[in-house]
Amino acid sequence: MQIKINIKDKIRDYILQSTFDDVKNVMDETLIFEEGVLDSMGLLFLIEFLKEEFNITTNDEELVVENFQSINNITAFVENKM
Amino acid sequence: METTIRKPFSKDILQIENIEIVCNEIISKLKNDVTRKLQRRGAVIGISGGIDSSVCMALSAKAFGSKNVTAIMLPEQDSNDDSRVLAEKLASKFGITDLLLENITNALDGFGCYKRRDEAIARVISDFDPAVDKAKIEIKQNAASNLPPAFSVTVIKPNGEIISKLLPVKEYLQIVASTNFKQRSRMSMLYYHAERLHYAVIGTPNKHEVEQGFFVKHGDGGADVMPIGHLYKTQVYQLAKHLGVPQEIIDRTPTTDTYTAEQTQEDFFYQMPFEQMDLIWYGWENNYPANEVGNVMNKTTQDIENIYRNFERKRKTTEYLRMRPIF
Incomplete structure (x- = not known):
């Protein structure tokens, strides 16, 4: 449980720091691409962050909305890959 | 109160009805922009053997007279060899005698x-x-x-x-930053000739390239006028046929001619064929409901909504490319 929270916190912190966004604008279920929190370059930098932070390599076929649309989804994706 | 009835969405909605009038308007505006606003006496244009540069060259020849147009082929080691033959055929068709070849491979090296x-x-x-x-x-x-x-x-x-x-x-x-040297080197060479001749540089991007950001800032986006910057790709094809662009050029699949492997513009950037993209972009730009567009295009409403979002995203994320320096 603690690990799960840490993963989510790290992902949230990364998104907030990289976008200079206000914490109240980005909830765990916010659709980060639909809402314009991250753009296409933001997605690429996020993939790099997942690799550096969690040693997760993302493949072409994993680039689907179910894995990346929100902090909750990204967290679940990371947990499944670890 | 006057109300405007909007045309129902259809596959013919982008068809230019009076092509001759549209061509003449573009030619007249191009002439006025270059000779009056920019105070230049002719046009320099980079030709690739593709449809956009071919149409721009044809328009320039009509606007300024073929003797006041300099067409330049700018190949490099990765360019397709067919482009040269097509460019020569195109120049000959429109009476352009000042056709130059500037190989930029050494500059890129x-x-x-x-x-x-x-x-x-x-x-x-x-x-x-x-x-x-x-x-x-x-x-x-x-x-x-x-x-x-x-x-x-x-x-x-x-x-x-x-x-x-x-x-x-x-x-x-x-990879992108490296290959962008190609478009920027071409731009430098075009401006060398434009300044040497006191001509304007004619930019060849069409509406999609301009608005979706499929151009290199200070590369192919570096030009004085963009006569087809407001036209959808299918409309550029309509102009090409009307102006008499050689059929081999019209029939060619649009490529980026940037990488060593064959690469269509669809693979590289647009993610769908032009005929579809033009219509859906028009629907998005003119606020046609996704279900109306979906019915005509044989796609689900959800697909069209997602494509609308894709367009929105591309326009937004490429805003930087279209911005002038801020001061």
Whole structure:
């Protein structure tokens, strides 16, 4: 449980720091691409962050909305890959 | 109160009804922009053998007279050899006698364009051999996907084996930054000739390239006028037919002519055929409901909504390319 929270916190912190966004604008279920929190370059930098932070390599076929649309989804994706 | 009844969405909605009038308006505006606003006495245009530069050259020949147009082929080591033959045919068709060949390979070598690009590819695909392998970058996702696109690098070995991997951000940026030397070197050469002749540089991007950001800032986006910057690609084809652009050019699949492997513009950037993209873009730009567009295009409402979002995203994320310096 603690690990799960840490993963989510790290992902949230990364998104907030990289976008200079206000914490109240980005909830765990916010659709980060639909809402314009991250753009296409933001997605690429996020993939790099997942690799550096969690040693997760993302493949072409994993680039689907179910894995990346929100902090909750990204967290679940990371947990499944670890 | 006056109300405007909007045309129902249809596959013919982008058809230009009076092509002659539209061509004459573009020609007249081009002439006025170059000779009056910019105070230049002719046009320099880079020709690739593609449809957009061909139409711009034809329009320029009509606007300024063929003797006041300088057409320049700007190949480099990765360019397709067919382009030269087509460019010569095009120039001859429109009576352009000042057709120059400027090979920019040495300039690109000097910038380290090929070396920097190949280093980045080799970091992702370790057995990449630029001497014999061909490479390109492409988007593999469907445009109706609800995620922004991500690029993959594809290497084709001499035996036909294909190796493809998702590009990490650093390598993606390095490949794009390296290959952008090509468009920027071409721009420098076009301005050399434009200044030498006191001519204007004619930019060839069409509406999609301008608005979706499919151009290089200070590269092919560096020009004085863009006579087809407001036209959809299918309309550019309509103009090409009307102006008498050679059929071989009209029939060619649009490519980027930037990477060593064959690469269509659809693979590289647009993620769908032009005929579809034009219509859906028109629907999006003119606020047609997704279900109305979907019915005509044989797509689901959800697909059209996702494509609308994809367009919105591309326009927004490429805003930087269209911005002037801020001061």
